[in-house]
Amino acid sequence: MFFSEKIISKLLKLPTPFYYYDVDIFEMTIKKVIEASKNINGKIHYALKANHQNRLLGIVAKSGLGADCVSGGEIQKALENGISAESIVFAGVGKTDAEIEYAIKNKVFCLNVESIEELMVIDSIAQKMNDKVSIALRINPNVDAYTHKFITTGLEENKFGINASDLKDALEKLSNLKNVELIGIHFHIGSQITDLSVFKNLCLKINEILRFLEERRIEVNHINVGGGLGINYMYPDEHLFPDFEGYFNVFEKFLERRPNQQLHFELGRALVAQCGALICKVIFHKTSGKKHFLILDSGMNHLIRPALYEAYHKMENISKYNELNVMLYDVCGPICETTDYFGKNVLLPETQRGDYIAVRSAGAYGEVMASNYNLRGYPSVYFSDEI
Ligand SMILES: Cc1ncc(COP(=O)(O)O)c(C=O)c1O
Structure with missing residues (x-):
């Protein structure tokens, strides 16, 4: 049970309103996700946007998970709480010049690029800083997440990512840029996804994109499949932990990964809700x-x-x-x-x-x-x- 009698008697003495976090449950969730991902050669990046409490981030840092950040503020928070720069991925559809500079200066692992214009801007900022930046292209795969329309992000009509049909154009532009290095591809199709077959559909789309890249002799070592794994809001006590094994198995089974390719996950809700x-x-x-x-x-x-x-x-x-x-x-x-x-x-x-x-x-x-x-x-x- 989430609330023991002892905890309830303590909570009833506190002034409301307040958020209450069960630290043991958070630690157990992190343990379970690490355990379930052991065989998949995957790196898990905790999505700070779900919850950036220092106390919880300290636990994330200790566990060795990386971070998924969508602003300069989140990068700063992750670093301050001991999450290493080389395990931070930086996404977001509206990165400002100052945020891009901050990310480059702090040597975060990878910037997930959401448009061709952003690609050009990152290259020119990196050039001014006399640096070379690792990037992944966030591709909008037009895969329906079958979740609430307000938290669907991977359809053509959504503002996120580079439309798959613009990928050729993006790659052509990239081939002329000197200060960015393409190391991966990135996806995130939505949140609170409870039907795991949605992730299978994502894998099939990624397989197509991998073939498209290989036909052009473009190698990427990193495949970031985003976050989105849902939780059970109806019966939290019966389902305190999501089905992490089932989730990772989908990617193991359906993603045609090459041996040199590392998977990345950006889970938020599933870890902290x-x-x-x-x-x-x-x-x-x-x-x-x-x-x-x-x-x-x-x-x-x-x-x-x-x-x-x-x-x-x-x-x-x-x-x-x-x-x-x-x-x-x-x-x-x-x-x-x-x-x-x-x-x-x-x-x-x-x-x-x-x-x-x-x-x-x-x-x-x-x-x-x-x-x-x-x-x-x-x-x-x-x-x-x-x-
Ligand atoms: C790019 C990106 N990655 C990861 C996440 C985390 O999603 P979730 O909390 O559903 O796992 C989000 C959430 O919006 C996101 O936009």
Whole structure:
């Protein structure tokens, strides 16, 4: 169980709202992903965008995982927390000149290039710095991730990557550039992918691209397949850890890798989502006709996923574990927006003002997206071994 009785009694004494991270679960998840990837000659880069808490990044650094960063700020954070530059990949559709310079200066392993224009800019900045930069081309493979349309990134209509049909053009341009070296190809087709056959489709597309490159006598030693492995938001206790073995097996089975080619993964959500929960307090319970609303002291300002992606998060009333009477509630935040709710028709024990509600699986894309909207302040943070 995520919440032991002992932990709950401690949590109920803390002022809300706050993010709570179970450090053991995070460490166990990292251990499991490393174990599952042992036979695949793959490097895992933790995607900082999911959660960049220093405490968690320290664990990432200690475990030897690399980092996937999408801004200069994230590169700096990774370095400050002991993640080595040679294990950092730098992606992002809008890298500024200053960020590119910063990445080059700090000698990150590879820049994942998302457009032909960006390629030219990186080359000219590297030239000015009298340096040569390792790059991978991020290719948009037009593979459907069958996830929410707001977190789909690998379709032609999405802004990410170089369209596969522009690859020939990109390679021609590249052949004339002196300050960039093509070492790999990169993909990332979306997030919260739970159907593993999507990754098989990605592999088949990558195989085509590898053949296309080989026909042109272009060798790449690195294949970065991005992140995207989903988690179980419905039943977090039964599925605290994703099926890492099944995930890696897909790439082992379907990717026609040459012996010299190393695989790279950029996992975020799958590593950090289940170790976190947002703990809030019920400020009011009100009714409107047959509806019961619970108004919490935290909402889309601290966890925007339900408002942004209509995402589901399991909720628990941790003040009322022994209450047998249940009711349906719309669980809302305090923000002046109609979309500010965590769930509608949520079955909870009979709940009162002052009860603590835990919003589960909030470790990824939760705290990192928190805002000070309505000037309600930011949530506090507690770790399981520090309370
Ligand atoms: C380029 C890139 N890599 C990796 C990730 C991490 O994805 P996830 O958290 O779904 O594993 C993202 C997320 O948006 C991304 O844009």
